Amino acid sequence: MAVEDTPKSIITDDQIPPNPNNEEINNNNNDLEEGEILDEGDDSSATSKPNSAAVHPLENSWTFWFDNPQAKSKQAAWGSSIRPIYTFSTVEEFWSIYNNIHHPSKLAVGADFHCFKHKIEPKWEDPICANGGKWTVQYQKGKSDTSWLYTLLAMIGEQFDHGDEICGAVVNVRNRAEKISIWTKNAANEAAQVSIGKQWKEFLDYNETIGFIFHDDAKKHDRGAKNKYVV
Numbered sequence: 001m002a003v004e005d006t007p008k009s010i011i012t013d014d015q016i017p018p019n020p021n022n023e024e025i026n027n028n029n030n031d032l033e034e035g036e037i038l039d040e041g042d043d044s045s046a047t048s049k050p051n052s053a054a055v056h057p058l059e060n061s062w063t064f065w066f067d068n069p070q071a072k073s074k075q076a077a078w079g080s081s082i083r084p085i086y087t088f089s090t091v092e093e094f095w096s097i098y099n100n101i102h103h104p105s106k107l108a109v110g111a112d113f114h115c116f117k118h119k120i121e122p123k124w125e126d127p128i129c130a131n132g133g134k135w136t137v138q139y140q141k142g143k144s145d146t147s148w149l150y151t152l153l154a155m156i157g158e159q160f161d162h163g164d165e166i167c168g169a170v171v172n173v174r175n176r177a178e179k180i181s182i183w184t185k186n187a188a189n190e191a192a193q194v195s196i197g198k199q200w201k202e203f204l205d206y207n208e209t210i211g212f213i214f215h216d217d218a219k220k221h222d223r224g225a226k227n228k229y230v231v
């Protein structure tokens with residue numbers, strides 16, 4: 001499936017309207033960038049250097065995917081309405097997209113919003129995901145925005161000791177809850193999965209027990225799949 005590389009597709013998409021909190025987030029972002037990227041102490045160099053030089057490449061490229069809840073409500077096969085909306089490979093591109101999309105608390109019930117390593121589709125059927133599984137944390141409706149951001153930052157900032165094991169993350173917005181899951185590649189590698197689960201809980205300051213489900217079990221048992229690991 002082709003990935004659209006233009007931010008326009010995000011901003012004009014009816015399903016992902018601009019984030020009303022842009023101002024606040026942009027301000028924070030500006031604070032960060034002032035120290036990190038722009039050297040404003042020296043006027044001559046600030047004007048002579050193009051801003052495009054000040055980019056911070058990420059170790060991996062990542063793609064945001066969105067599943068439109070309205071399309072999902074039709075009798076279509078699962079996954080037929082999931083589409084890639086934007087791929088980013090620098091810190092600056094990440095913030096420019098993050099600041100222009102709604103966060104989980106503002107997404108419609110039924111929406112699924114994914115951030116996966118480029119070229120990995122957020123589906124059990126993707127060959128890289130096929131033998132994997134997922135850890136899930138759960139929040140009350142409207143309460144997952146900060147953890148979604150922290151999850152994204154930890155993933156794209158390569159904060160996990162077993163970051164190579166990670167495919168991506170998804171937030172599922174449902175009636176009573178918002179669930180965030182991290183998908184991994186080799187579910188059978190218990191040590192790596194447990195390490196990811198423990199580190200994730202620390203990053204989120206999440207105190208409840210969380211469970212890891214193998215995609216294979218989810219396929220066989222639908223919503224009855226049991227946790228294989230807990231941390």
Ligand code: MGP
Nearest residue numbers: 078079110112122123124125172174179218221222223
């Ligand atoms: P879900 O959306 O991951 O769970 O999967 P949730 O949020 O508990 O359920 P929801 O009804 O509130 O959305 C729900 C169902 O979607 C699964 O039981 C599968 O039937 C189907 N499904 C989910 N995923 C992630 C996949 C997938 O990757 N491939 C296929 N073929 N079906 C999937």
